[in-house]
Amino acid sequence: MRDYGLFIDGEWIGQGQGPTFESLNPYTQKPWATLREATTGEVDAAVRAAVAAHEGVWRGMSGIRRAEIMHRIADLVVANAEELARLESTDNGKIIRETRSQMQFVARLFRFYAGYADKLFGSVIPLDQPGILDYATREPYGVIGVITAWNSPLSLLSNKLPAALAAGNCAVVKPSEHASVTTLELCRIFEQAGLPKGVVNVVTGAGEVGAAIVRHPGVAKVSFTGSPHVGSIIAAMAGQQLKPVTLELGGKSxxxxxxxxxxxxxxxxxxxxxxxxxxxxxxxxxxxxxxxxxxxxxxxxxxxxxxxxxxxxxxxxxxxxxxxxxxxxxxxxxxxxxxxxxxxxxxxxxxxxxxxxxxxxxxxxxxxxxxxxxxxxxxxxxxxxxxxxxxxxxxxxxxxxxxxxxxxxxxxxxxxxxxxxxxxxxxxxxxxxxxxxNTYRMVAAQAPFGGTKESGFGRERGEAGILEFMTTKNVMIDFSGEKRDPFAIKN
Incomplete structure (x- = not known):
C-alpha cells in the first residue's frame, strides 16, 4: 500500500493521519493506495500558499526562467514515464500502451507552453486621437483552481497546468478521488525540477474539496474537466462570485x-x-x-x-x-x-x-x-x-x-x-x-480543444489554451500636454 499526503506549499502534509480514503485497483479490485481527505482548512492553506507564491516569486519571475523550470519538469516526466504510466494504469485500468503514450504527451505539453513563457507579447494600439499612446498587455489571473477527472488524470491536468504556469499563474489542484496517485507523483517531479514552493499545491478528496476550491475568494479562475452535471454546479457556484471558468465536459460525438x-x-x-x-x-x-x-x-x-x-x-x-x-x-x-x-x-x-x-x-x-x-x-x-x-x-x-x-x-x-x-x-x-x-481521436499540443453546448466552453491546448489563463489590461498615456474639458469624455 502506498500512502500519500497532501502537497501544500512545497511540503507533504498529513501522511498517515487524519481522514483518509483508499484507491482501488479496478483490475484486482483491491486497495493499493491510501490518500488524505483534505479539510476546508487545508484547502484554505493551499490557496494561501498559492497566493503568496504568485505575489512573491512566480509572477515576477522572468518568462525564460519559468520556461527553464518547465523544461526540467518535462525532462523528468520523460525519465519517469514508465513508472508514471504503470501507476496510472493501476489507478484507473487504462492499458499501459495508452498511458505510456500519454506520459510523452504530458512532457510535450510542458515543453510547448514553456516556449510561450517569454513570448507573451502585448500590442500597441493606434487610436483616433493624436498625442495618446495606447497599449494592451496580458497578465495572469493569479491562482487557478484546477479540478480533473479520473479517466486520464495527468493528461487532463497537463491540458491546463502548463499553460497556467507559463502565463504566470499559480494553482491549487484537486484530482478525482478515484485516480489521484499520478497527480501526487507529479509533485515529486516538481520538487526535483526546482519549482518554487506554493506554485502548485495538490489537495485530494471528494466533491466538497472541489467545492471549497471553487468558493475560495483567493481563487481567481476555475478550470474543470468532468461531467456536465458537475460542470453546471461549478459554473453556478463560481458565478456567485463572478469568477470565470473553463469547462471541458462530456460528449456524445x-x-x-x-x-x-x-x-x-x-x-x-x-x-x-x-x-x-x-x-x-x-x-x-x-x-x-x-x-x-x-x-x-x-x-x-x-x-x-x-x-x-x-x-x-x-x-x-x-x-x-x-x-x-x-x-x-x-x-x-x-x-x-x-x-x-x-x-x-x-x-x-x-x-x-x-x-x-x-x-x-x-x-x-x-x-x-x-x-x-x-x-x-x-x-x-x-x-x-x-x-x-x-x-x-x-x-x-x-x-x-x-x-x-x-x-x-x-x-x-x-x-x-x-x-x-x-x-x-x-x-x-x-x-x-x-x-x-479520415481520422479519429487524434490530439496535438498545438491544436485547440474544447466544445460547445453541454460539452462546455473555453479551449485547452494550442495558443487558445494559454489565452484562457490571461486577462487583458489596457493602458492609455496622454503625452499631448493639452488641457481638457473635465465634464466631457475624451474620445
Missing amino acids: PNIIFEDADLDRAISGALAGIFGATGQTCIAGSRLLVQRSVHDEVISRLVERAGGIRLGDPLDPSTDMGTAANEPQFQRIMAAIASAREDGAALVAGGRRASGPSLETGLFIEPTIFTNVTNGMRVAQNEIFGPVLSIIAFDTEDEAVAIANDIPFGLASGIWTQDLSRAMRTIPRLRCGVVWV
Whole structure:
C-alpha cells in the first residue's frame, strides 16, 4: 500500500493521519493506495500558499526562467514515464500502451507552453486621437483552481497546468478521488525540477474539496474537466462570485461514415473512437452514423473486429482494452446497456460483463454494439462513457448533419469520405468544437480543444489554451500636454 499526503506549499502534509480514503485497483479490485481527505482548512492553506507564491516569486519571475523550470519538469516526466504510466494504469485500468503514450504527451505539453513563457507579447494600439499612446498587455489571473477527472488524470491536468504556469499563474489542484496517485507523483517531479514552493499545491478528496476550491475568494479562475452535471454546479457556484471558468465536459460525438469512405480506415477509426480507452473518454465516437448503402457491411465488419479485441491485465502490453475505471462507472455502463435493450435497440455484440481467464476480478465489459438505434433513444442521447457503440443509419448528407447535431453535446465529430467537397461542406455545418476527417481521436499540443453546448466552453491546448489563463489590461498615456474639458469624455 502506498500512502500519500497532501502537497501544500512545497511540503507533504498529513501522511498517515487524519481522514483518509483508499484507491482501488479496478483490475484486482483491491486497495493499493491510501490518500488524505483534505479539510476546508487545508484547502484554505493551499490557496494561501498559492497566493503568496504568485505575489512573491512566480509572477515576477522572468518568462525564460519559468520556461527553464518547465523544461526540467518535462525532462523528468520523460525519465519517469514508465513508472508514471504503470501507476496510472493501476489507478484507473487504462492499458499501459495508452498511458505510456500519454506520459510523452504530458512532457510535450510542458515543453510547448514553456516556449510561450517569454513570448507573451502585448500590442500597441493606434487610436483616433493624436498625442495618446495606447497599449494592451496580458497578465495572469493569479491562482487557478484546477479540478480533473479520473479517466486520464495527468493528461487532463497537463491540458491546463502548463499553460497556467507559463502565463504566470499559480494553482491549487484537486484530482478525482478515484485516480489521484499520478497527480501526487507529479509533485515529486516538481520538487526535483526546482519549482518554487506554493506554485502548485495538490489537495485530494471528494466533491466538497472541489467545492471549497471553487468558493475560495483567493481563487481567481476555475478550470474543470468532468461531467456536465458537475460542470453546471461549478459554473453556478463560481458565478456567485463572478469568477470565470473553463469547462471541458462530456460528449456524445457522431462519427460519420459516408458510402465513398475507405472502409478499412473508417472501421479502424470507428473502433478507435469507441473502444480505445474502454470508451471512457469525452471524445468517444459513441454514435456511428453510417450511410445506408454500406450500413450492413460496416456492421458485419465491426462485429467481427470487436470480437477480436483482447481484454486483460492493463499492464500487459498485448491487452487492447482495460477495465471500467471504478465500480460506480461500471454500474452506470451496465445500466445504459440495459436501457438500450429496453428501448428496442438490437444488440449485435457484447452487452455483458466479460468473463474468462484473468478477467474474473476486474471491472471488464465486453465491447458492445447496438444497431437499429434511433437518435431519440437514451443510448444515443446520454453520455455512457464506456465501450458501447450505437449505430444509426442515414440516407443523405443533410440527414447525417441533422442527426449529428440533434444532441445536447457539441465536443467532437468525425467524417469519413474520399470526397473533399463533401468534407468541406459538412465541416462548417457540424456544431462542435473539434472535427476529424479520415481520422479519429487524434490530439496535438498545438491544436485547440474544447466544445460547445453541454460539452462546455473555453479551449485547452494550442495558443487558445494559454489565452484562457490571461486577462487583458489596457493602458492609455496622454503625452499631448493639452488641457481638457473635465465634464466631457475624451474620445
